[in-house]
Amino acid sequence: MDYVEIAVPFFLLALLLELAYGKLINKNTYKLNDTISSLFMGSLRGTSGILKIGFSGYVYYQIETHFALWRMDSNLWITWIFAFVAYDFFYYWFHRFSHERQIFWASHVAHHQSEEYNLSTALRQTGTGFFISWIFYIPLFLIGVPSYVMVSVGTLNLIYQFWVHSRHIPKLGWYELFFVTPSNHRVHHAQNDLYIDKNYGGVFIIWDRLFSTFQEEQDDEECVYGIRGAIKTFDPVKANIHIYQKIFKDLSYSISVRNFYNVLTAKTGWCPDGSSEGSSDESFDPTTFTKHDPDIKPFTKFYVFVQFLCMAYAAVVLLADKNLEYDHGVILIALVIFSMFCTSQWLDAKKIMHLEYSKLVGILIGLCYLYFFSPEFFLLNILMIYFFLNIIFLPFLRRT
Incomplete structure (x- = not known):
């Protein structure tokens, strides 16, 4: 269970x-x-x-x-x-x-x-x-x-x-x-x-x-959280793929079978040029470490929170509805991922109105597909409300 x-x-x-x-x-x-x-x-x-x-x-x-x-x-x-x-x-x-x-x-x-x-x-x-x-x-x-x-x-x-x-x-x-x-x-x-x-x-x-991998927390050594080689973004897509991007980049430079094998199996952070990007071997100074914490305006925070509630609802539907049609699931997952990507850009203090317009187009395409091929889909009206909600936010976002 x-x-x-x-x-x-x-x-x-x-x-x-x-x-x-x-x-x-x-x-x-x-x-x-x-x-x-x-x-x-x-x-x-x-x-x-x-x-x-x-x-x-x-x-x-x-x-x-x-x-x-x-x-x-x-x-x-x-x-x-x-x-x-x-x-x-x-x-x-x-x-x-x-x-x-x-x-x-x-x-x-x-x-x-x-x-x-x-x-x-x-x-x-x-x-x-x-x-x-x-x-x-x-x-x-x-x-x-x-x-x-x-x-x-x-x-x-x-x-x-x-x-x-x-x-x-x-x-x-x-x-x-x-x-x-x-x-x-x-x-x-x-x-x-x-x-x-x-x-x-x-x-x-x-x-x-x-197996000799234990370390006790020390009172005189405060934990500094995060990863070495921080990506400095709240983008969930980038967070999931950035090491894969590094691997594929390294593979493109691997002209020998040995290097190709090493890229896939070597110690974390290994690079064909002998460097150790993002690994435990990379130098780290806790006194100079700064967190990624861009300053964003109160309205942007409100918008982000509203988007989060919408995405959370969509995720619950995807997990709870065991009989969801395949095409409905694909549409919802695509919209959820792209909406999360757009929202994360606001968290990074980036003004991305072009992405907001693209999101509206994507939602509209999804609505048209569902309206013509699955007019009884129970989330059709909810998706329409989400579409108009995003339109309402547009003029305020342009002024942030």
Whole structure:
């Protein structure tokens, strides 16, 4: 069972409570631009997850049906305990490879781009991880873990990781020895020389202690969040593809088979010219680090928030409607992605009226298609309201 959909309302409630608590104690860890960007990323992750279920689900089904050595009994509690622990073990290696190898880092980097650290960071998930993450869990199907159990423990693992994305929770004593906590996960998200590429566990920190990747949070070394070689934008599309762009660029320079192989398999940040762009080997000075935080006008913030609410509604529809027609899904996903892209440009303090006009044209094309081919589509009127809402905002945006 996928428990994440059930947990999402509680995630959002916890996010609001953390925001209120931070305001109350005068230690707010949220910024509008960063939070909206993270929630956009989470929405993209949710819609791309549809592809993951289709592709990896087929592979897992074939393995479970034809190649599994035996089938564990899902009615036995020992099966669930074994699966939960074993899943986290393989998650540790997936997570470690996702930092240490370039092609895997490309699908994980988006989660680490936030220069803040709060519960919204937990929702900042990559939209391309489904390409390769499923490979690491094949052994569990081979040894007979039922798919129902796998989905359940996988989502429980993900849910556990939500609460550790907080700066307000201190060290937790003996619990730190065995489990992932806010303290040791803060280390994981930091780019300081002392902290970078450490603490990969999802639930259990014991894997890091066993395989020498553990680092305790130090009182005299404040965590500096984000990635080396920061992209300096809140654009969710750029966040998902910029490492892939680097890889393809490097491949175009790779005139030898060896370089071609290295670009795909070498350590994160490796370049054909011998440099180490964006890797843990790149020099980093926390005293000179500045966060990407452009100043935008109050009306722009209001517009961004309205757009976010619209995109959130569309994402919920995409996830909740299991019977959505394929062409309807394609139209909605395309509009959501382009609207997120446009909105992120305003967060970056860029005036992009030409993109706003392009968005209106895209919405109009979608409306025409739905009106002529699916006049009964339940979101047709909602999409029309969204179209006119964007038109109303245009004159105000031109003056910002």
